[in-house]
Structures are given as structure tokens and as C-alpha cells.
Amino acid sequence: MTKQRRETIEIEIEDMAQGGFGLGRHNGRPVFVPYTIPGERVVARLLPQGERVLRAEGVRLVEASGDRVYPRCPHFGPGKCWRCQWQHIDYSAQLLLKQDTLTDQLERLGGIREDVVRPVIASPEQWGYNYHMALTAIDGGGFGLPSADGRTIAPVDTCPVLHPDLMALYSQIDLSLPGLRRMKLAIDSDAAAMIVLYLSDEEAPDLETDLDASVNLLLPNNEPVNLIGESHSRYRVHDRVFRVTAGSYYRANARQVPVLVDWVLKLLDLAGDEFVLDAYGGVGVFSAFLAQQAKLVTLVESYPPAATDAEVNLADLDNVDVIEGTAENAFGVLDGEYDAAVVDPSSGLHDDVIAGLRNLNVKRLVYVSGDAAALARDCKRLQRVGYRLRVVQPLDFAPQTYHVDAVALFVQ
CATH class of the missing domain: 3.40.50.150 (Vaccinia Virus protein VP39)
Known part of the structure; x- marks a missing residue:
């Protein structure tokens, strides 16, 4: 890591880039800063990246946008979940x-x-709109969503964009299976819930549950296997x-x-x-x-x-x-x-x-x-x-x- 990459700078966020990052400039080069809004001035610390563009993490907000709002989720912010990138922006401004x-x-x-x-x-809904969501299994137990670095999984125990009924289901799940990679929660138009398990193993496990949800498995070749209840949802x-x-x-x-x-x-x-x-x-x-x-x-x-x-x-x-x-x-x-x-x-x-x-x-x-x-x-x-x-x-x-x-x- 070079000295320049550790540099702390003050920049104005000029625009919003694809990927949800605020875009500023330093010495003529683009700088991408998460959790910012066009029109804001921020103090940011440069991160080690490529030569053509720079990435930075926000250190301090110097001048805030009038479109900035308080995020609803405790997992939103630097070093945490990156499933949502814009909870800090008023919805009309998001559009x-x-x-x-x-x-x-x-x-x-x-x-x-x-x-x-x-x-x-x-x-139609700004929160609780996701009728299904996939979560990644974390080594040692639990589930999470990708963080901003794209490499790590951030543990989450709540998610305000997930349908409320699925959030209630998620809070009841205590699951550990060998080879479990991901878990998708889904609810359909009839309020019927489904859990879909993604395993790295070819063999379907024996499962029992007292949850009010169907359970299905997706094999590594994406073939679905019905384990408990319904094999499909209805929308x-x-x-x-x-x-x-x-x-x-x-x-x-x-x-x-x-x-x-x-x-x-x-x-x-x-x-x-x-x-x-x-x-x-x-x-x-x-x-x-x-x-x-x-x-x-x-x-x-x-x-x-x-x-x-x-x-x-x-x-x-x-x-x-x-x-x-x-x-x-x-x-x-x-x-x-x-x-x-x-x-x-x-x-x-x-x-x-x-x-x-x-x-x-x-x-x-x-x-x-x-x-x-x-x-x-x-x-x-x-x-x-x-x-x-x-x-x-x-x-x-x-x-x-x-x-x-x-x-x-x-x-x-």
C-alpha cells in the first residue's frame, strides 16, 4: 500500500456512479465513496485500488445533503451489510x-x-417489499448478506426490506446442515412461506420442522427437490x-x-x-x-x-x-x-x-x-x-x- 493510497482527502461528491457509490474527483481521478450523496462534502480515506480510479471510505461528513435521512437498518453502514446502498437517501431523491x-x-x-x-x-412499498431473499450461510453458524468489499458476508438478524412475515420466519430458524451454502426465504400471494436450501452435496438430507413453511432443496445442478410441504409458490x-x-x-x-x-x-x-x-x-x-x-x-x-x-x-x-x-x-x-x-x-x-x-x-x-x-x-x-x-x-x-x-x- 503506497502512501498516496492511505491519504485522507476532502472532496465534493459530484454525481452517483453505477454500483451505488458517490463520485468525486481527486487530482483529476475519479474517487468512489459509499454512503454519500451528490452535493455533499466529505473527508475520505483513500483505499488501495487500481491506478485509473480510486476508492475511499468516508471519515467525516463536512457538508450534508438535504436529501440525507437516518437509515432504518442497524446493519446499514461501513463494514456492514451492502444489500442496501441507499438507506441514507430520501426515497424521492433515490428515484x-x-x-x-x-x-x-x-x-x-x-x-x-x-x-x-x-x-x-x-x-408500491419502500420497505418490506421483498417477497423472497437469499442469505448466505456463515462458517460457524448463522446467515448473512454480502458486505461492501464483495468478499465477506455480514451477519444480519433483521432486514427492513424483507417482507415482515419472512422476517418473523427468519427469526425462528435455527439451522445447521453440512454443505449448506445459501438459504432463500419466500412468501407468495397466499401468504404461504417457503424455505429453499442450496447445498453443495448431491444427496438430499432428512429434515423435520415445526415451522409453518414448505422446505425445498436445490442441488448443485439447480434441480429442485421437494422435502416438506409444497414444491412451488403461487403469485x-x-x-x-x-x-x-x-x-x-x-x-x-x-x-x-x-x-x-x-x-x-x-x-x-x-x-x-x-x-x-x-x-x-x-x-x-x-x-x-x-x-x-x-x-x-x-x-x-x-x-x-x-x-x-x-x-x-x-x-x-x-x-x-x-x-x-x-x-x-x-x-x-x-x-x-x-x-x-x-x-x-x-x-x-x-x-x-x-x-x-x-x-x-x-x-x-x-x-x-x-x-x-x-x-x-x-x-x-x-x-x-x-x-x-x-x-x-x-x-x-x-x-x-x-x-x-x-x-x-x-x-x-
Whole structure:
């Protein structure tokens, strides 16, 4: 560690960077400081990092922002849990910062200079909104969440963004299993609780519990094994109920999902005679409502249990086909043309997906994103094959964090 890296400096926080860090400058170089807000002046201690950018830890707040509030969680702060990065920021200011961060990512990484980003739609709940959360097992017992250094796990005994019923369940759990890596707690629209255990062992353990919760296991290959009670949860979106097997993906902020569905439909603006592709289709949430406005919907999902969930959830619809397989491989078997498509990738689009969208002559594409940087990079790639970004509607699925989801419309 050099002397410069130990240096204590006073800087002004000019902006908010991707990742939830406040951004200042020292000798012309960017400095990332957690738990700060644009407009604040702080005394910070530089940490050993790379030569191009610097990271620092806050030592003293010199000038506070009017948007600073007292955090609700005792585990929030330096050296503690990093699950939430923005509990110190007023919620209305969080929404503005998320919009600014998304706009900045689109401009810097995607080359988008037009004013296409709409104001962020707030979450129905700012606290207790997570209907499921995964916690990491700690050596010696207990569970925790990642800390800011990305290497250590911070023990937590309470979490104000976790659904209150799950917090009550968590407080009752006393569990120690060989090979236990993680534990996910989930509660569905019927208030039915589930515990999902992630083990490094291939063999399912014998378990008994007096907790009011189902228990499922995910093997190292992500195969779900039902141990106690139900094998799946049920989530309600508008007038439909969706089965979600342990291991299948469903957004944690369940009350915001209907808003997301409505925006996907609004941006696609279907007339009723279209062929629509739902890539990365999951358990069929989008397809269920697309089918009501389209002639035919083709859903593609790579995770076998989720594809099975989709078949069950969409069994009453005769204009939906479910294909089990990766999105990139599916384009090798799809033929004809598709008028519209929805993509909801976890971390950006595969090259073959982008080429396939163009080859199928998809005219309207709705991109659902949970990663602003990936969306921005894919914007540039989609533009190269003839798509233009028309509008981006951000939605807040994760209050008290820097994360922002978005629905983007591309047209040929």
C-alpha cells in the first residue's frame, strides 16, 4: 500500500456512479465513496485500488445533503451489510438518482443522446417489499448478506426490506446442515412461506420442522427437490395466478410485477393479429397477457422447471407454444417472421439472439432490463442491426438500493 493510497482527502461528491457509490474527483481521478450523496462534502480515506480510479471510505461528513435521512437498518453502514446502498437517501431523491444513473449509462455505454428516459415509477412499498431473499450461510453458524468489499458476508438478524412475515420466519430458524451454502426465504400471494436450501452435496438430507413453511432443496445442478410441504409458490398478477417452482425465477418485489406487465403491453401496442416471441419467458407471466392481445405467442425458457411451470400456467391458452431451451438456440428452430418480441435477459443478450431478432424480422422489441449497464451495451449492439431506441420506462423494484429495472422499446 503506497502512501498516496492511505491519504485522507476532502472532496465534493459530484454525481452517483453505477454500483451505488458517490463520485468525486481527486487530482483529476475519479474517487468512489459509499454512503454519500451528490452535493455533499466529505473527508475520505483513500483505499488501495487500481491506478485509473480510486476508492475511499468516508471519515467525516463536512457538508450534508438535504436529501440525507437516518437509515432504518442497524446493519446499514461501513463494514456492514451492502444489500442496501441507499438507506441514507430520501426515497424521492433515490428515484431521481436512478433516472440520472440510467440516463448516464445509456449515453456513455450505449451512445444514446436523445431524451428517451421517463421518470422512474415508484415501488408500491419502500420497505418490506421483498417477497423472497437469499442469505448466505456463515462458517460457524448463522446467515448473512454480502458486505461492501464483495468478499465477506455480514451477519444480519433483521432486514427492513424483507417482507415482515419472512422476517418473523427468519427469526425462528435455527439451522445447521453440512454443505449448506445459501438459504432463500419466500412468501407468495397466499401468504404461504417457503424455505429453499442450496447445498453443495448431491444427496438430499432428512429434515423435520415445526415451522409453518414448505422446505425445498436445490442441488448443485439447480434441480429442485421437494422435502416438506409444497414444491412451488403461487403469485397473483391481475386476474391470473402463476405457479413458481423452487429454483424458477420470479421478481422479489411481487407487488410491482403487475405494473411491469402493463408497461410491456403498453409499449408493444398489439393489435391482435401479431406473432409474438417471448424469449427468456420464465414461468409465463408476460406470455399469459400477451396471448390476450396477439394471434400467437411463442415462449422460450432455458430452465426446465420454469418451462414446466409455464406449461401449467398457460394450459388454458390455446395460442401459446412453450419451447424449452436457450434463447440463442431457439432461433435455430424458429422460422417465418415475428411481428414483436419481448426479451428479459439476466445479463445482456447473446450475439445469436440479436442476429435472430433481425433474421425473424421482429419490428417491435420490448427489452425488460434489471441491469442498466447491460441494457446500455445492448442498445449499441441492437442499433448496429437496425433497431432504434424509442423510449425507456424505469421501474423501481428495489427501494433503498441503486438497482433500477426498465422497459425499453426498440423499433426497426
